Amino acid sequence: MRVKDAPRAPACFPAVDTYCGFLSLPTELRCHIYDYLLAEPHAITISAGYTTIFGHRIRDKARKVDVPGLPLDLAPIVRSNHDAALLSVATPPEVALDKEDAWTGGKPQLQLPGPLALLRTCRMVNDELKDYMRGRKARKAARSKETPTAADDTEGLSLYVSYPHGVLVLNHLYPSLLKQARRVYISGYYTSAKESDLPVNASLDSNADLSLTPQSSFAATPVRSMYHATANPTPCLRSSRTRLRLDPPPQRQAPPTKSPTTFPAFDKSTSSAALAALEDTLRVLFSSTPAPTPSAPPQLISLQARILYPGAESYSGVWSDESSPVSHLLRGICGGKIDMQVKRGSLGCGVTVGVAPQPEKRVVSTSWENWRVIEQAPVGLNGRRMTGRGREVRLSDLDQFLTEV
Template identity: 30%
Template sequence: MSFLELPLELRLIIYEYAAVEGAAVTIGACELTGTGPDLVHRQYGDKRAPLPGLPPLHEPVILEGYSSRLLSISDPARIDVSSAPRPQDYLGETHHSTLSSLFLLNHQVHAELSTHFRVKNNRKTSLFIQFPLGLHVFKTKCPDFFRQARSIHIAGSYPKSVTAEQPLHLEQLAHLVSATLGKAPRYPIEKLEARIYFPGNDSYPRVWDDSSPASVILRNVCGGFIDMEVARGRHGTGIYVSVRPHPEHKRVISTVWRRLVEGDSGQPDCGDWAVDKQWPEWNTEFTPSSPLP
């Protein structure tokens, strides 16, 4: 007996088990390096095309599991296409949502999932999203990961100069926050974390600009325990925003300031602060950063 000959009720149970993702998924984009012909083949060979919205010579990466390298600012992940000719050869096999793959199987499965299937509220997956390019990859390549997300963790850098894509990335961040922690969220989660680094010794005022990621998060959280840490240093500023749902949809905000030590001899590299050393482990409650010397 083939799978499609099974009773619909049994197929729906199988769909439910198949749709549950792993404990962590990391989403971002990598710069491509290598020789000219290899770069062209990587992006356009076998009827491929670059993902619109990414910078030139960048490729979306969706990984099952946690990858601090994909989130790194100081040592960003790159793909040498001359030594890694196939996309799945880098950082482990490229992972796509099981649910989105099921939708693509055939018309009957697509119709059954669309009409009868509802993912139960047994969210177990933590999403680790590179800022800002990972937001674009998430929105365009795997938005159905919302259905399995228990928590969302964002890490990255906010550039000094305004880019053409910046409004789009901030709009995607606003959508993510409102969908998970807004008024009557469609995909409620247990916790949102964002660790954003602002490079430059004059970066502190930019943290509080109306268009900064911190301001976008605050505007789109309708109720929650909002804990913020601001780390100020000689070479840059980091802001850590932690948001947990409030049972009465109230906004409770606390902010602390810390010193950021980085960039000089014997100190962490600039931007290392953005990737939490505890990840992929995290606590439902707010956990302050360890005080710096």
């Protein structure tokens, strides 16, 4: 007689040490820790750099993290501080693949600030910290009737994002940072999307292949007929003697206007993806839905954008171009005090857009000026400083316009 197997007892897992020293602290002490973390200023810079190997730029087709719209010769870069070099145009950043410490498989490692790291620890800390943040906003609103500005309030997270590549990286890899950002700085340049041009010697004529050169004219094979084939072909005489037909000499044309290589044109896919990412960013920062607590101030206290339009005749593209980032900024901001400054120079047009969120109204002011740099005059023999003179804008001035805060 076969003995039935006894039911097996459930497997006993080893006891896991679930003790957490932070959660064992009294609630009052944890709130003090939250207060210190929220008051500490943090900065994150998001951009993209050219991928290089041994100093040569390459197209990384084996990139593990695919950011829609980001060209293959660029790689995402994120720094846990304010790094103005990532926003530079004169000396664009680079990612060297031959250095082990500069490459992490395609996705940069980001060291999160204290509040963001605590929000991702566990559900209990997440709920407690969010509740404390809502109460902290209400207390600050009760103490001051006026909305705080960026000059008065320096705490919280500040995002420094390049355009258009940094906006693509932020929207695809780190969209959660927008919910915690107190200040957002967008800096970059815009050029019209490049078209696929035909070669200089290309011709749209179907008989362009019949054009002969001195090298191909003296061939042993007879030249084929120069007439098109018809439905009822008529006999034509074909001579075995070679014929020579030279192309007309190229006419001298005025040299084309040389555009600076510092501002290369973007592809259409990059330009359209950057505009879509910019719209998503503005939709998160300037939500049209009312806040849960009307008395609480908004999370974002300032948005500043610096967009450069290269070229002496680029002013019309600021307003007439449908893909202009400035026009998308104006359409995407539902409410706030918008202060715009337009600088027109010989090398380009610089536009600065400063926004202070105000959900109940929208005010737009614009000022124009000629972009000239005033140099400091030397001191005269009498000890008095002479009057400074203005000079034309240089490439270093354009780069300083994009990197300064």
